[in-house]
Amino acid sequence: MKSIIEEKWDEILEYMVSEYGITNVSYNTWLKPLKVYDVHDNVITIVINDEKIGHFGYEHIRNKYELLLKVSIEEIMNEPFELKFVLASQLDSLDKNKGSSSSSNKKNIPTFLNPRYTFDTFVVGGNNEFARAAALAVAENPGEIYNPLFIYGGVGLGKTHLMHSIAHFVLNQNPDTKVLYVTSEKFTNELIDAIQKKTTAQFREKYRNIDILLIDDIQFIIGKESTQEEFFHTFNTLHEAKKQIIISSDRPPKEMLTLEDRLRSRFEHGLMADIQSPDYETRMAILKKKEELDGYSINEEVLKYIATNIKSNIRELEGALTKVVAFSRLKKRELNLELAKEALQDIISPNEKKIITPELIVDIVAEHYNISSSDIYSKDRSRVVSYPRQIVMYLCRRLTDLSVTDIGKALGNRDHSTILHGYDKIESDMKKDPSLHNTIDVLIKKINPE
C-alpha cells in the first residue's frame, strides 16, 4: 500500500494545489518536502522536515493543510485515510524501533494496532457499556480474572476498536508486554504455511510465548478442523500460563454451529460480552466524537440526519460523515442538509435488502487487500491490484447471476474473456493453495454473512 500511495503522491499534491488554489511559494515551502514514511491500516505516516522549517512549520502544516491533504487523498485514492505526522528529527529513533512490534514503547505502537482505537476515543452507550467495562477490567488485570474475554456482536460495531484499546492500554502501562493481535484468517493462513514448510515449531513458538493474544473474527475458523485443533492447544498453553486471551466474533459461541464442543466450552468459560447496535443518542455521540477528532465543524441538522438514517453499522456511520465533508469541500458548497442528502443518496436507502452486486464484492475485496475500490476498476496491472481484481472476477461469477459480459461491464468495461481467465486462474490457484482457499472462504462470508 505504501508504494501505491507514493506512486500517487505527486498526483495528490497536484490535485490539492489546483483544487484549493495553493500558490507556488506555499507549495514549495510546505507541501513539496512532505514524504510518505509508512502506510498501515489506513493510517499514512508523513514526515515533516522540521530541520528546515522548525516546530512552527510543523504546527502550520497541521493547522492549514492537514484537512485539505486528507480530503485530496480520499479523492484520489477513493477511500479515507487517517494522517499521522512525524518530525524528521525523530526518524532515527522510529527506525530503530520499527519492526519490534511486541516491545514497543509509549511513542512507538506496534504497526498492527490502529493508533486511533483507544479507550479515550471509544464512545460509551447502553449498547456497549458492559463490553467496554469488561475490556477495561481485562486491560487493568490481564490474565488474572476474566480469561478469555469473548466479545461478540454484528459487523462494524466496535469489537476491533475495543480489542486494540486493550492492547494500547496494556502497552502504555508496561511497554514490554508481549502483545499479539491477529485475525483468525491470518492465524489460519500462517498455520497452513507452517504445515507446508514444516515450520510448525516456529509457529507455535510465536503464538505460545506471548502475554496477551487478541484474536479477531474467530468465526472464520469454524469448520476448519486443523486450525481449531491448533488453536485449542495454543489456547490451553496460554490459559494454563495465565496469559490473557481476548477473542472477538460476530456471534456467541452457542451459535457457532460447527465449532468443536471443547473449544465452545473453553470460550464460554470466560467472560462473554456482547455489543449491540447503538441507539440514536450513542450514534450522535459517536458522530460528535469523530467531528472533534477530525477537527470538523458540522451543522447539528446534518449530524441528526446521518444518525437517524444509518443505524446498524458504526463503520458506515463514520463513512457517511467523511463523505459529506469531502463532498462539500470538493464542490465548494456549504455543508447543509440539502448537500448531505445529495452526498449520501447512494448510502441512505432505508430498509433495502442487501443484494450481492459486483460493487459490494469490489468494496469488500479492496478493503481486505488494503487497496482502493477504484484500483479494481482501473487498468493497473501490478500484482498487488491485478490479483485481488481476479478474485473479484471469481467471486462475481460465483456469487451473482450476472453473465460474464455483464460482469466485465461492471468491472470497468472489461472483455468477457478477461473475466473467464480471471475466474479460471483463481479456481486453479485454489486447488494448489489452501491459504487462498481459506481467504476466499472468509471473503464469501464477509460478503454474505449467514
Ligand SMILES: Nc1ncnc2c1ncn2[C@@H]1O[C@H](COP(=O)(O)OP(=O)(O)OP(=O)(O)O)[C@@H](O)[C@H]1O
Ligand atoms: N463506541 C464507539 N465509539 C467510537 N467509534 C466506534 C465505536 N464503535 C465503533 N466505532 C468505530 O466504528 C468503526 C468500526 O469498528 P470496528 O472495526 O471495531 O468494528 P468490528 O465490530 O470489529 O467490525 P467487523 O465485524 O467488521 O470486524 C471503527 O472506525 C471504530 O473506531
